[in-house]
Amino acid sequence: MGYSIAVDAMGGDHAPEAPVEGALTALGAFDDLTVTLLGDTAVIEKVLEGKEYNRDRLHILHTTQVVENEERSPADAIRRKKDSSMAVAMRMVREKKADGMVSAGNTGALLAGATLLVGRIPGILRPALSIALPTGERPTLVLDVGANMDCKPAYLVQFAQMSSIYYRAQYGVDSPRVGLLNVGAEGGKGNALTKEVYPMLREETALNFAGNVEARDLFAGAVEIAVCDGFAGNILLKTVEGAAGFILSLMKETISQSVKGKIGGLMLKPDLRDMKHKLDPSSVGGTPLLGVDGAVIKAHGNSKAAAMANAIGQCRRFLQSGVNEDIQKNIEIH
Structure with a gap:
């Protein structure tokens, strides 16, 4: 079975080079993949100049508009820019x-467009x-990280159900532990939302609910899902991204301040490179918008070619x- 994936060639900080080159890498890695690049044909073809690729597996669909990162209203942009690479x-x-x-x-336009244009899986709130x-x-999956600023308890129950199904399929863990992100481990902790949803999650027999989990414990592997x-x-999410960047820059600054540090830095260079890779969100590639009636993968805005290739591979694995199909069969409506 082959998989056809549409790639927004105009989206991201390093577009169109990163999406186009990432698509070529993904096509080289997966024989069952076909990619359609959406965007300005002339711009895309310029990036493809001099590169070898199978024209039967890589297609270009011309679009005339781009959803910019600085859109005042992302939801409005996806409605107005009907011929944007993202909307098409x-x-x-x-x-x-x-x-x-x-x-x-x-991200805001992607979230709005996925709901308006792709639609939700039946039963998903x-x-x-x-x-x-x-x-x-294995990574710790956290959701929601921005699609729903105000949530009802039933939303979080469905988030737990959907993510458990996804985690089992993606990482092979039969019964992933689900934690409720909170300010303390005790069941009575938190705000009105967490206090109400805690007993609801505990009563879900299909979930491996591990109780409340604090943010500091996520990196210790306390749960697979939060x-x-x-x-x-x-x-x-933004705190983690900022802290990771700060730690890496601080280490670099400290190492460069003395001869001893520079010598030690050279010896540790392979290990530091591995550490940087593990902290880099692009090493995962992209993550899905769960609950949408289709595979919609959001790659990091700063993704370069390798990260885009990983995101395309992630989309293929999701499919x-x-x-x-499992979410639709097993979801419970509260």
Whole structure:
């Protein structure tokens, strides 16, 4: 079986080079893949100049508009810019002209477009944006990280259900532990939302609910999945990104301050490179918008070619796993 994936070639900080080159890398890695690059044909073809590729597996679909990162209203932009690379890719998924799509573009527009243009899986109350934190042997999946700033308890229950199905398919863990992101481990801790949803999660027999989990314990592998509202999740995500960048820059600055540090830095260079890779969100590639009736993968806005290739591979694995079909069969409406 082959997989057809639409790639937003105009989205992201390093577009169009990163999406185009990432697509070529992915095509070289997977024989069962066909990619359609969406964007300005002339711009895309310029990036492809001098590169070898199979024209039967790589197609270009011309679009005339781009959803910019600085859009004042991302939701409005996806409505107005109907011929943008992002919007057309989503319509391809809805109309079954593509099995899935990948974009490193405007997150708000992607979230709005996925709901408006692709649609939700029947029974799903709200889609959730997930992020895989690089923790230990397997990542810790956190959701929601920005799609739903205000959540009802039933949303979080469905986030837990969907992410458990996804984690089993993606990482082979039969019963992933689900934690409720909170300010303390005790069951009575938190705000009105977490206090109400805690007993609801505990009563879900299909979930391996591990109780409350604090943010500091996520990197120790306390749980495989942490659920929260999009407000808390987005703050967590941005804090992790900022802290990782600060730690790496501080280490670099400290090492360069003395001869001893420079010598030690040279000896540790391979290990530091491995550490940087583990902390880099692009090492995971992209993460799916769970609950959408199609494979919609959000790549990091700063993704370069390797990260985009990983995101396309992630989309392919998502399609292989049949996660959406399992969600539709097993979801419970509260």
